[in-house]
Amino acid sequence: MTHTTTDQPDRKAGGAVVPVLAFAGIVVAVMQTLLVPVIKDLPQLLDTAPSNATWVLTSTLLSGAVATPIMGRLGDLYGKRRMLILSLAVMVVGALVSALTSQLLTMIVGRTLQGFAMGAIPLGIGLMRDMLPREKLGSAMALMSSSIGVGGGLALPAAALVAQHTNWHALFYGAAGLGVLSIVLTLLVVPESPMRAEGSFDLLGAIGLSTGLVLLLLPITKGSDWGWSSGTTLGMFAASLVVLVLWGLYELRVQAPLVDLRTTARREVLLTNLASIMVGVSFYVVSLVLPQLLQLPKATGYGLGQSMVVAGLCVAPLGLTMMFTAPVYARLSARYGPKTTLIIGMLIIAIGYGGGLGLMDAAWQTIVTSVVLGAGIGLAYSSLPALIVGAVPASETGAANGLNTLMRSIGTSVSSAVIGMVLANTANNVGGVEIPTMHGFHVSFLIATGAVAVGLLLAIFLPKAGRPAQHTQLRVSSEEDAVLERAEELLRGFRGRVLDAGGTPVARAKVTLIDHRGRQAGAAVSDEDGSYAVAVPAQGAYVLAAKASGHGPLASSATHSGEERAVELDLSLPGETVSA
Known part of the structure; x- marks a missing residue:
């Protein structure tokens, strides 16, 4: 079945696509933090040891880490929209499985299926890259990347309200409902990307x-x-x-790897990915520690004695602040670059955790900690996709962003496992119930602070993003544009304009780069003035295939010497095709 309407997604569709894809990212985040309000009760609810109960959280994060590259690769092969819907559908099935059980192993199976929704993040970024005009792509990617933190923060009070007033299994029915809503919105609003990769699934x-x-x-x-x-x-x-x-x-x-590890050979990509692991670690620690501290009874001497809902509301600013830092990020990044923005974010996170060690005596203090950490994590998360896109050729941005999301997922998975272990091992046994201690909370915050310090060091050693900018002769209106210009035009490749038979520029034409083995090596969509740019992975002979609605297709042979320059090549499409 061919999707004739998807070759030329219009601007109205593009405008609606961003919030729908961001909503899918928020639904993914809900899966990760869904059980945080009841985490202290999980051992009793599931009749198991605290170290076993942590796997109800860790299994979701772990399957998310694995699903990220799997769904990203399947999306490249068979359609990103199709795989996005499949990811959400698997999540809905997992939520229903968990809703119907109180057995540990069955619950872990359901939670593992829910984790597959994590593939929605790179799939969403990929859809945005394929469909949105360049000037909107930077801020849209930042929003998609930050949605996981936004959803995580907003889910806490909502999940707490449900868990406090109904059976805790109702959380999973609510999650399934959100998944179904996201599927429906995706079907109605998001067109399928016409771009496909060659090869097979690894x-x-x-x-x-x-x-x-x-x-x-x-x-x-x-x-x-x-x-x-x-x-x-x-x-x-x-x-x-x-x-x-x-x-x-x-x-x-392997010819068609699940994760293209060669992209990590670049210093920029390697350091950004290692920093991403540290950001992932720091993000999840606060979500695990503060709700438990807030809910512990005052009789412990350090617990704040708050209800589940109040605890959720105190941590909610974490997500809300992340949401409000997206426009701040755009301005900071446009002026100073994503490297500086990442460093600022890391510094704010470090201040949040360092200050949080002494701000554990009242509910209002946890709100302050949440706000500061949310601002830092929001800036850091928003910087990562821009750094990746600016460090690799356009033909590799999909694989590189998928790997970056995997690194963040590994960070949150390790964070969940390590902090769960720390809290379980430092707990006091009171009447057969394991009670987390203040010592455990402090150790958790110290681990997060250490992770941020390592991430900050890595960010400082990132190369300056502005180095190649002197070679460009094109006007760039913002830093996001500059990053994308670098990836698509300043590296070795082909660039020019797509024109019709009369010499008029053709906008939104799909240009595909095909190597000598017949495999897709890159792709681009022409701008309003008909201009396109596509990077080449290596020197050699290529075919540039171009197509646009209302025009015949074109295949043009071209050779690139491999030098760090762009070969100018205009593509003239034949006249209108006969309409059906």
Whole structure:
């Protein structure tokens, strides 16, 4: 079945696409923080040990980490909109499974299925990149990237309200409803991207990544129960290392890898991805610690004795502040660049956690901590896609952003596992119930502060983004434009204009770069003035294929020497095609 209406998405559709895709990102975030309001009660609700109960959260984050590259690759092959809907559908099934059980293993299965929705983030960014005009892409990507924090913060008071006044299983019915709503909106508003990658799906790579991450996170959560020096714990860590190394070697050899690890060879990409892990760690710590501190009874001597709903409302500013930092990010980034914005975000996060160590004595103090952390995390999250897009050729932005989202997911997964382990091991047993201690909360904040310090160091060593800008002769109106110009025009490749038979520029024409093996090596959509730019991965012979609604297709042979320059090549489309 062909989607004739998707080759030329109009501007009205483009304008509606952004909020719908951002809503899908918010729904994803809800899955991650859905059970945070009841986390202290999970061992009793599921009749299991605290270290086992943490897997109800960790399993969602882990499957999200694995689903990110899987759904991204499937989206490139079979359609991003189609895979976005599939991700949300799997999430709805998982929510219904969890809604109908109180058994630990069945609950973990349901939560694992819910984690597959994480693929919506890179799929949404990919759809935006394929359809939106360049001047809107930077801010749209920042909004999509920040939606996970926005949704996470807003979900806390809503989930707390539901859990406090109804059976906690109602949380999952609500999540399923949000998933269905997101599917309906996507079907109604979001057109399918016409762009497709060549190749096949890397099943062995998906299995290898899943196995390696499980072998890494399982001993982190169970190490204290098994013994950190036990054969089981050390054996799993060793097995994880072996599996991930073998997986990496395999991914470098396979023609169509699940994760294009070669993109990490660039210093900019490597440092940005390592910083992303640290941002992921810092984001989840506050979501795990503050709700528990707020809900603990005052009789403990340090608990703040607040209801589930009040606790959710105190942490909600985390997400709200992230939402309001999106326009602030756009202005800061336009003036100083995404590297500086990331450093500022990291500094604010460090201040939030450092100050938070001494602000645990009243509910209003947790609100202050939430606001500061939300501002920092919002700036940091918004900077990451711009840094990635600016560091790689246009033909690699999909794979690079997918890998970046994977790094953030690994950060949140490790954070969930480590902080869950810390709180479980420092808890006091009171009447058979494990009560988290202030010592555990302090250690958790110190871990987050350490992660941010490492992330800040990595961000400082990022190369200056403005280095290639002197080569451009094109006017750029903002930093987001500059980043995209670099990725698409300043690196080696082809550029020019798409024209009709009479020499008039053709806007929104799809230009596809095909290598000598017949595989897609890059793609672009022409601007209002007909201009296009597409980067080449290496020197050699290529075919530039162009098509647009109302015009015949064109295939033009071209050769690139591999030099760091753009080859000028105008593409003239034949006259109108015969309409059906």
